[in-house]
Amino acid sequence: MIDHRRLGRDLELFVSDPLAGAGLPIWLPAGAAARHAVEEYVRELERRAGYRHVYSPPLGRRELFERSGHLGWFADDMFPPMRLSADDEFVLRPALCPHHALVFAARGRSYRELPLRVAELGGMYRAERSGVLGGLSRVRAISLNDAHNFCAPEQVGDEVREILRLIREAHAALGVRPAGFRLSVRGPGQRYVGDDAGWARAEDLLRTALDGVDAVEAPGEAAFYGPKIDVQIVDAAGRESTISTVQLDFDKPERFDLSYTDSDGSRKRPVMVHRSLVGSMERLFAYLIEVHQGAFPPWYAPVQVLLLPTGDAQADAARRLCREAEAAGLRAEVDESGSLGARVRDAARRRIPYVGVLGAREVADGSVSLRLRDGRGLDPMPRADALRLVGAVVASRSADLLPPA
Ligand SMILES: [Zn+2]
Numbered sequence: 001m002i003d004h005r006r007l008g009r010d011l012e013l014f015v016s017d018p019l020a021g022a023g024l025p026i027w028l029p030a031g032a033a034a035r036h037a038v039e040e041y042v043r044e045l046e047r048r049a050g051y052r053h054v055y056s057p058p059l060g061r062r063e064l065f066e067r068s069g070h071l072g073w074f075a076d077d078m079f080p081p082m083r084l085s086a087d088d089e090f091v092l093r094p095a096l097c098p099h100h101a102l103v104f105a106a107r108g109r110s111y112r113e114l115p116l117r118v119a120e121l122g123g124m125y126r127a128e129r130s131g132v133l134g135g136l137s138r139v140r141a142i143s144l145n146d147a148h149n150f151c152a153p154e155q156v157g158d159e160v161r162e163i164l165r166l167i168r169e170a171h172a173a174l175g176v177r178p179a180g181f182r183l184s185v186r187g188p189g190q191r192y193v194g195d196d197a198g199w200a201r202a203e204d205l206l207r208t209a210l211d212g213v214d215a216v217e218a219p220g221e222a223a224f225y226g227p228k229i230d231v232q233i234v235d236a237a238g239r240e241s242t243i244s245t246v247q248l249d250f251d252k253p254e255r256f257d258l259s260y261t262d263s264d265g266s267r268k269r270p271v272m273v274h275r276s277l278v279g280s281m282e283r284l285f286a287y288l289i290e291v292h293q294g295a296f297p298p299w300y301a302p303v304q305v306l307l308l309p310t311g312d313a314q315a316d317a318a319r320r321l322c323r324e325a326e327a328a329g330l331r332a333e334v335d336e337s338g339s340l341g342a343r344v345r346d347a348a349r350r351r352i353p354y355v356g357v358l359g360a361r362e363v364a365d366g367s368v369s370l371r372l373r374d375g376r377g378l379d380p381m382p383r384a385d386a387l388r389l390v391g392a393v394v395a396s397r398s399a400d401l402l403p404p405a
Pocket residue numbers: 095096097148274275
């Protein structure tokens with residue numbers, strides 16, 4: 001299995017430049033195209049599941065992170081505050097929860113609005129030591145698929161089960177194969193907020209929500225504010241890490257004094273459920289690059305169709321078909337330089353799922369010959385049919401290269 005750093009370089013997905021800084025990779029056009037497709041998919045999945053998306057800045061006043069507890073409990077993992085003036089200090093956020101608590105607090109809330117699911121693919125920062133950084137798997141600037149679901153206490157069990165269902169759906173579409181589920185609970189020698197009874201109740205809630213899922217209990221792996229369910233993956237080097245997570249938090253609603261009006265008119269405290277379906281874009285892609293060895297499912301392949309005219313006389317037809325493919329919503333390119341054999345080999349090296357060859361015969365009868373990434377070749381077919389075929393596979397988000405017969 002080839003390491004994602006080497007594939008990332010060979011396929012021009014991302015670059016790490018010492019001048020920009022360790023753990024601060026730059027996504028190149030091919031990597032950005034794949035990531036964009038994945039981000040759109042996740043946003044759509046969340047939208048259909050009742051999430052509301054917001055934008056919030058990756059930087060905030062020091063007081064916000066004192067209120068959230070991050071500066072008290074988590075300061076070692078954060079960049080030092082930046083002083084703008086004597087009474088104004090700013091912090092690069094290590095998590096999105098404080099801003100999302102302020103979304104909940106933006107106005108009075110009723111029990112009818114719950115669960116209120118606030119989602120954002122947002123930036124956050126961790127002051128990782130330079131020795132542990134590498135490629136996309138450990139970075140200092142993190143783009144997290146995040147959400148905070150504010151629930152009435154009695155809704156938490158169903159909400160966690162629904163989140164686990166969404167996690168499984170997203171994994172199936174992306175080709176993520178989890179190594180296992182982990183119930184991360186309190187452990188000795190760690191600091192935690194809240195009382196024992198609250199922790200025991202929260203841990204029981206998660207145990208119940210797991211409901212038949214085989215999970216390993218991991219003492220000491222809980223967040224400082226609550227227990228969590230983590231979905232683990234293993235990378236090419238055999239290192240285990242968390243890709244998806246569901247965390248219960250009774251502490252931040254308290255700190256931000258969050259409340260809603262219940263059906264009897266009384267004020268109640270919501271529970272905050274932190275969840276990420278697919279983790280950060282960086283760690284997700286480090287994993288996807290390795291697990292697919294760069295051959296992404298067609299729906300998020302950087303270039304889906306590469307068109308190869310056999311000679312100069314076919315170049316115009318290839319460019320025309322490329323524009324038609326783009327108009328149909330596909331990512332397409334034309335490669336005109338060099339021998340046909342060399343261009344076919346280069347397409348294979350780039351793991352492009354579909355190569356369309358246009359020779360004199362194809363141009364004369366308005367057809368194209370498709371070759372699939374796995375070596376199969378299809379008989380020449382009308383150009384519109386070829387675009388429909390690729391479009392159908394992309395729309396299905398299947399990993400197969402042909403639609404079901
Ligand atoms: Zn959070």
